[in-house]
Amino acid sequence: MREGPDIARIGALIGDPARANMLTALMSGKALTATELAAEAGVTAQTASAHLSKLAEAGLTEGRKQGRHRYFTLADDEVGAVLEAVMGLAAKRGHLRTRTGPKNPALREARVCYNHLAGEMGVRLYDSMLASGGLQTAGQDILLTGKGDAFACEFGVDLDNLNTTRRPMCRPCLDWSARRTHLAGALGQALLTRITDLGWAKREPESRIIAFSTSGKKAFESAFPL
Amino acid sequence: MREGPDIARIGALIGDPARANMLTALMSGKALTATELAAEAGVTAQTASAHLSKLAEAGLTEGRKQGRHRYFTLADDEVGAVLEAVMGLAAKRGHLRTRTGPKNPALREARVCYNHLAGEMGVRLYDSMLASGGLQTAGQDILLTGKGDAFACEFGVDLDNLNTTRRPMCRPCLDWSARRTHLAGALGQALLTRITDLGWAKREPESRIIAFSTSGKKAFESAFPL
DNA sequence: CTCATACTTCGACCATGGACGAAGCATTAA
DNA sequence: TTAATGCTTCGTCCATGGTCGAAGTATGAG
Structure with a gap:
């Protein structure tokens, strides 16, 4: 220095x-x-x-x-x-700062944050589940409602296995690029796993980018409407 | 950025x-x-x-x-x-930060600040003149006393010429490295000029370092005792 | 007018320090 | 024990941005 x-x-x-x-x-x-x-x-x-x-x-x-x-x-x-x-x-x-363009647009749109989905699509997932009543905020914590439970089952996530772990099911994560909250925790991880299993997206090796296919993105957007 | x-x-x-x-x-x-x-x-x-x-x-x-x-x-x-x-x-x-060694010790010891002496020796000059009563603080301003006037004459600085300029005779300057006040203003400039004229030190070209000779440093220290 | 001063812009250089790969140590799990 | 995980250290690379020289613009002084 x-x-x-x-x-x-x-x-x-x-x-x-x-x-x-x-x-x-x-x-x-x-x-x-x-x-x-x-x-x-x-x-x-x-x-x-x-x-x-x-x-x-x-x-x-x-x-x-x-x-x-x-x-x-x-x-x-x-x-x-x-x-x-x-x-x-x-x-x-x-508000009067110079236009800050993202260095890598793909990285800003969808990337892995530790083990869950982050970026704009991560924020969308979170917002969507909050709007549909699947998630519920309780102070600092996030709770999975019965509705959300049902949604997760239908989506193909095995919640019973997750419950055995000590990790919290839902955890808020402050987004790096967007400065918005998205979903971390066991559920966040499981959802990302399921999304890749469904073939909607795949992790690019050697980077944190999550690349959605065109059809995968469409499916994602209808599964998590705003 | x-x-x-x-x-x-x-x-x-x-x-x-x-x-x-x-x-x-x-x-x-x-x-x-x-x-x-x-x-x-x-x-x-x-x-x-x-x-x-x-x-x-x-x-x-x-x-x-x-x-x-x-x-x-x-x-x-x-x-x-x-x-x-x-x-x-x-x-x-x-106080618990890592030892911050100056990148260039010479620069920290004595350098030119705009047109006057700064660094540890600049601080010493200022402190010495304040202690001997040659300078006097008056709120934000610094005043040259009769004693200081006499000292300057004896030191070989032509005060009459300086008085004709519009610049303040004495100005405090916050030291860059030491965060201490030293003497700027017309007098500060004149003193530095005199110091180099006396051969005590010379400006190194291409840098802000003021290099004192061994004897020059001794003379400086007896002229500006602490 | 000309000259000097105050400040800015352009261009190029280069040191700082942030980045990751590889390899190491420490701790826990199996 | 062996293997896996969490974290650190070492070494290297390279982008960012701070720096100054040179040149340009504006304002004021003589």
Whole structure:
């Protein structure tokens, strides 16, 4: 890092997109693992590890080791308050910012986020299930309703198997590109698996892109109407 | 700029040392010209111009043209508040940051700041003159006392010529690397000129470094004791 | 008028640091 | 034990963007 006043060090830390996404994710107050943060930021584990080292070294985050996981949180609420302040500034000035085109349109449209569908189509899936009453928000949590349960069965997802796991069925995930919530958790993972099994889309190797076929996209859009 | 959340754009803006120095200087509330800000940041006018464009485009600063000057201020007090918040965070975490070695020790020790001496030796000059009663602070301004007047004459600076100019005799300048005040203004410039004329030091071409000779440094230290 | 100053734009260079592959260590599961 | 997972370290590559020289525009001074 170049020579400069201390304020620049903090700014540079927040200024990197990957780190900013990590910090944004941690604003929920939840402790997240390094792998989860890597997915949130859209980078590999190695890169995330380097970022998390820098954040911890600067005292913005804290990590505690638990088993073979490392859980990260914001160091304290002052960090949260500063991030909130900067976000407020960003939001107000946002409207007059230069047009921000996505680097890779395919990546923005549909990609894998850890193990579930993200991007615009991920947001659509979530919005659609919320609108149809299959999902229901309860504060920070998301609940699967009876209606949603039935929908999932019909869609071909085996819910009984999922229930045995310890992972939460539904988890909200803040979208990297769209800054909108989409569906993570066991159900989110299962739905993505089912979508690929149905042949609607396939994961491109060596990238996070999920490529929908033309017919697959049509089927997806009728299954998850807005 | 890369793709990323809005918060990263603000962070990256603050994260550059040159821009951080500019913003820090503007925290005084005074309107400063582009040239002054360039000197404050330790960059050339072109570079400063590019930075000021970005800051203005993002809505962090505002500039109004007056004659052939452009005066810049922070856009509003929310920007000031955010900067203050980030500074507070930087100050608290500062003590546990990794050892920040100056990239170029010579640059940190003595360099030219626009037209006067800056760096550790610039700070020393200022502190020494303040301690000996040659300078006196009066709010934001710095005054040259009778004692300081006599000292300057003895040191070989022609004060009469300086008085004819419109520039203030003494001006405080916030140090780029040390974050300490040092002496700018007509006197600051004249003192540096005299120091090089005496052969104590010489400007290195192609850099901002002021290289003191061993004997020159000794002479400087006895002329400006702490 | 000419000259000097303040600032901007253009172009090119290059250092910083973010990216990932490969390989390693540590912990847990089987 | 072996295998799998979570994470880190090392090494390398390369895009971003900060930097300045040169040249151009505008404003004011003499």
